[in-house]
Every structure is written in structure tokens, then in C-alpha cells.
Amino acid sequence: MxxxxxxxxxxxxxxxxxxxxxxxxxxxxxxxxxxxxxxxxxxxxxxxxxxxxxxxxxxxxxxxxxxxxxxxxxxxxxxxxxxxxxxxxxxxxxIRQAADAPSTGSASYTTLVDGLWANPDGVYSLGGTSSFTADFAAKTVTTTLDLLGKNVATGVNKSLGLFNGSGTIAALGGGFSGTLAHQGTDGDGNVYSGSFAGAFFGPQGQEMGYTFNLTGTGGAAVGAVVGKAN
Structure with a gap:
């Protein structure tokens, strides 16, 4: 998009x-x-x-x-x-990071997560907590998503669960991508998996953002994570 x-x-x-x-x-x-x-x-x-x-x-x-x-x-x-x-x-x-992305050091980011989850019970707005860390020397990223859904029609809460993600940073341009693995199940016992892709923003990668997608038995979720370097 x-x-x-x-x-x-x-x-x-x-x-x-x-x-x-x-x-x-x-x-x-x-x-x-x-x-x-x-x-x-x-x-x-x-x-x-x-x-x-x-x-x-x-x-x-x-x-x-x-x-x-x-x-x-x-x-x-x-x-x-x-x-x-x-x-x-x-x-x-x-504003994307400069083409010559940092090649040394690491950084952690304070993040915000937003999303939408659809399953056989209805549609849920997603919130929760997330984390993101970048190792610029190794060109790797790690992230977590602990997602909680709220049914947009009934207001009932349901856990989508905890996900661990890992990925790699592109050699140039500050882009990154990776996969997400479910650590357990959702509130109904279903297992989801997915991926994420994003980039660093600001001259020195002061901020980051990625979009994610998850699929499981009868359901799917999408969303975004944005953050600022600590």
C-alpha cells in the first residue's frame, strides 16, 4: 500500500x-x-x-x-x-532512515501496537504490549507482541496471545522483515503464525515501525507497531 x-x-x-x-x-x-x-x-x-x-x-x-x-x-x-x-x-x-544505516551498536525501542482480529466469534480491536530491539552490527531484529482483543460488538475481551518475532535488517535502506511464532495459543486454544515487515525512520533510525499479519484456525489478524528509541 x-x-x-x-x-x-x-x-x-x-x-x-x-x-x-x-x-x-x-x-x-x-x-x-x-x-x-x-x-x-x-x-x-x-x-x-x-x-x-x-x-x-x-x-x-x-x-x-x-x-x-x-x-x-x-x-x-x-x-x-x-x-x-x-x-x-x-x-x-x-521519513525513512538514510541509506547508510548504522552498522554498529544496538538499540531498544518503546513501542505502541494497534490491530484488528477476525475469528468465528466476531471482530476484535487489538491492543496490548510489544517490544522491539535492533542489533545493527549483526543486522538482526527481535520483537514481541502480547495481544488482547476487544469484541467491537459486545465489548468482550479475548487473548490472542504472546508472539516472538525475529528478522533481519537489509544491507541498505533500513528495511527489515521477519517471522512471528505463537508462544502457546489464543483464548480458544488455536495457534497462529505470521510475519512482519517495516523500517527504521529518522536520520539515525530514532524511530521504527512495522506492519504484521497473523493467521490461525478460522481467524486472521493485522496491525502495526511504531516506536521510539530508548
Whole structure:
């Protein structure tokens, strides 16, 4: 996915690899749902409604003050009459690290995790805790996700569980990717697995971000993690 901004019109355009896109003008910003943490844009066309949620960068964000990276969520809902088709995708955007990434030392990051989980019981918003460490000399990264879901319809909580991840840093450009392994099961005894991919942001990699995906028996989860170096 990609996100572009038109300074002349103030419009954000999201595009996916398959060719789908949506453009959100300033007039589509929802003042009721927007706050110091997120800016929310809604638009409706025919039987399809699109929503773009952008995590606000800057010192005034009460959840995490980010300078070089942030994330967005693009949700598409199609009303098919008897059923609703829902697609939700997470993306990162910001100022990438310089091409000559650090080659010595290591760093740990304070992180924030956000996501969505769908399983036979319904749809859950995901929160929880996460960690991220980079070894620039070895060009490796490690991460953990301890994910808790809240059913968006009933408010009931359910654990997705703990995941350990490991990956490698690209030789140039500050990108990284890896795999996620379930340490146990979810609240129903199901095992999930998945992957993550992201990059370091800021001139010296002061911030990081990645998106992740998980699949298991009858369910799937997606989300984003962003963080600042300690």
C-alpha cells in the first residue's frame, strides 16, 4: 500500500497493489471521531464506505509523540444486502532512515501496537504490549507482541496471545522483515503464525515501525507497531 498527500488540495490518497484506491478530501474529515490521537476521514459512494484513520504525529499526541514515522488504517466496507464485506489494511509512512544505516551498536525501542482480529466469534480491536530491539552490527531484529482483543460488538475481551518475532535488517535502506511464532495459543486454544515487515525512520533510525499479519484456525489478524528509541 501507499499513501500520498496533495498539498494543493489537502487530499490523502491511498492505493493498494491490486489497483484499488480512495481519495479523502479535507471535507471528509470527521470532527466527532477525530481527536488529539487520530484524524478520521469518512466517505460513502454507492454501497461502499471508506474510512481512513491516521495516527497523529507530534508532541501533542497523548499516546506516543512521534516525529519521523506514523501509521494509518484504511477500511473498506461493502454492503452486499444480506452481508457486509469488510477489508482493513495498515500502512506506515514517514521519513525513512538514510541509506547508510548504522552498522554498529544496538538499540531498544518503546513501542505502541494497534490491530484488528477476525475469528468465528466476531471482530476484535487489538491492543496490548510489544517490544522491539535492533542489533545493527549483526543486522538482526527481535520483537514481541502480547495481544488482547476487544469484541467491537459486545465489548468482550479475548487473548490472542504472546508472539516472538525475529528478522533481519537489509544491507541498505533500513528495511527489515521477519517471522512471528505463537508462544502457546489464543483464548480458544488455536495457534497462529505470521510475519512482519517495516523500517527504521529518522536520520539515525530514532524511530521504527512495522506492519504484521497473523493467521490461525478460522481467524486472521493485522496491525502495526511504531516506536521510539530508548
Amino acid at each position: 501507499s499513501l500520498s498527500y496533495d498539498s494543493a488540495t489537502g487530499a490523502y490518497t491511498v492505493r493498494e497493489a491490486g489497483g484499488g484506491s480512495a481519495t479523502f478530501l479535507p471535507a471528509s474529515k470527521n470532527p466527532t471521531e477525530s481527536n488529539a490521537t487520530v484524524s478520521v476521514y469518512n466517505q460513502v459512494s454507492g454501497n461502499r464506505s471508506d474510512q481512513l484513520v491516521l495516527f497523529n504525529p507530534g508532541a501533542s499526541n497523548p499516546k506516543m509523540a512521534l516525529t519521523y514515522v506514523t501509521y494509518g488504517i484504511w477500511q473498506q466496507v461493502t454492503d452486499n444486502g444480506a452481508t457486509l464485506g469488510v477489508a482493513q489494511q495498515y500502512l506506515l509512512y514517514g
